[in-house]
Amino acid sequence: MDALYDKQPEFGFGINPLNPHGSRPIEIVGARDRETLRNAIVQSCPRVPGVYGMLDRSGSLIYVGKSKSLRSRLLSYFAASNEDEKGGRIIENARAIQWETQPSDFAALLREQQLIRQFTPRWNVQGIPNRQRPVYLCLGRKVPQFFLAAVPPEECIAVEGPFHGAGRMRAAVDTLNKVFRLRDCSQKQVFRFAEQLQLFEVDYRPGCLRYEVGTCSGPCVAACTRAQYDEQVNAAQSFLDGFNDEPLVAIQDQIDVASANRQYELAGRAHRTLKAVSYVHRKLTMLASARNKYNFIYSVPGYDGCGTWYLIHCGEVAAVAAAPRDANDYKRMKPLLAQWSATLTSSIQRGHGPFPQTLSIVASWYRKQKDELGRTFAPEQAGHKYHRQSHVA
Structure with missing residues (x-):
């Protein structure tokens, strides 16, 4: 049995x-x-x-x-x-x-x-034909680098996704670390920055060839200060935020040089890399647009009377509350609405809240369901909107 x-x-x-x-x-x-x-x-x-x-x-x-x-x-x-x-x-x-x-x-x-x-x-x-396992593009760890994760660790500086296609995402990560001169070595590697004091003068040897060819800042051989490395990390984060197309420009330059020198095999590999990074950049741009555009309360009626108000902040679901059913419910909700209003008007917060994974859902939802934007409103409009928004399907 x-x-x-x-x-x-x-x-x-x-x-x-x-x-x-x-x-x-x-x-x-x-x-x-x-x-x-x-x-x-x-x-x-x-x-x-x-x-x-x-x-x-x-x-x-x-x-x-x-x-x-x-x-x-x-x-x-x-x-x-x-x-x-x-x-x-x-x-x-x-x-x-x-x-x-x-x-x-x-x-x-x-x-x-x-x-x-x-x-x-x-x-x-896994186990399903033609299904691509989703992965997240992460920037972080002790000495930050780009890496992929099915479930992003909490200590990341920034996370975006999900993305699909593990092969092209691995190619994209490899390229991004090189363009931004971030390390891609093992977590067991010992790192030494230039400002660290040493008792004796030591000539460290890099653990790989990337420093020698100029695609890594060399934090393993004290070739940069922590501040210099952090500048590269900040540039990498701006790419994740959808504001930096430096990797695309760098790869296109490689293609142009290789083609001019009739190195067609090299140009072909660079072109495949460009496709992978372009996919990432397109999605990051779409997510950045959602962060900029979607800041409001979204009222969703329930078939069973369980209407819900979602606070959408920088494109993410930041908080939820039961939609008020009457004037008394709305009165009790006013302090929460004041908090939500402060969240939406804050110039410091820019997303990456308690539910950052919802960004991709929100961006896709409003792209496919444009009429649903009619159910959105600012917290200060809640007094005029709550009755109609909460009860009309």
Whole structure:
């Protein structure tokens, strides 16, 4: 007998930090065969927005998804036309399905992202044909450098993403470290800056050829001061912020020189690198635009009356609150609105708040759903907007 039926599995998705309405109910259905599992979904799954998770026979979460209509989406996995596709492959490995309704499609989108980051289900990141694993472009560590991470560490100076295509992202990271003359060596490497005092004069040898060819500042051989290295880090951060196209110019110069010297193989490699870095730059520019444009309250009605106000700051979801239902709710919310107004008008804060990963969702959401901008307003407009915005779908 499957382990799923030998013991009561633990299920549920846990706390949702972007849900101001309290925990949502979780439902789960399980069966040993596809037809029984499908019938259970027909009988109990609603046609509302939400997130769902596929569990294998041991009760482990193997896939997370979201939909505007949970019932329609889950039933699509059982369609005959889907047997050889991604959905068919997932459902073959599933022995139970759980779902959690959400008040809106936007809420479901945010919840799906949070769950994938929290649980990293194996079928969300591997084993699915043609799926590219998302990675984040990070700038940080003790002596900062560009690097990739599936889950960015907390000590990063800056993080942007997600990006897709591990191969081209590795090529982009390699180029960015060279253009900004940042190190790319092991974390075990000992670093020495020029201002560090030494008892004896020592001629250090670099750990690689990059310093010799001028693509690294040489923090391992005391070839630069910490301040000089930090200048390069600041330039690199401006690239992440979408304000610096230096890498594109440098690569194009390489292509022009190689072509002029009839070094066509070198020019071809540089052109492939240019494509990878151009992809990164395009997305960074798009995210920078979102940071500049999207600073407001976004009112999202809920199908079940659970309307939500999202504070969008520098393109990120910075805070959430239950939408006021009446004048008394609005009165109690006034101190929070004053805090939100101060956040939006601050000249110091520029994003990278508690939920920086939501930037890509917000940027994509308003690019595809331009009409939703009509549901946005400044905190000082809340008194005029709350009733209509909170109750009109």
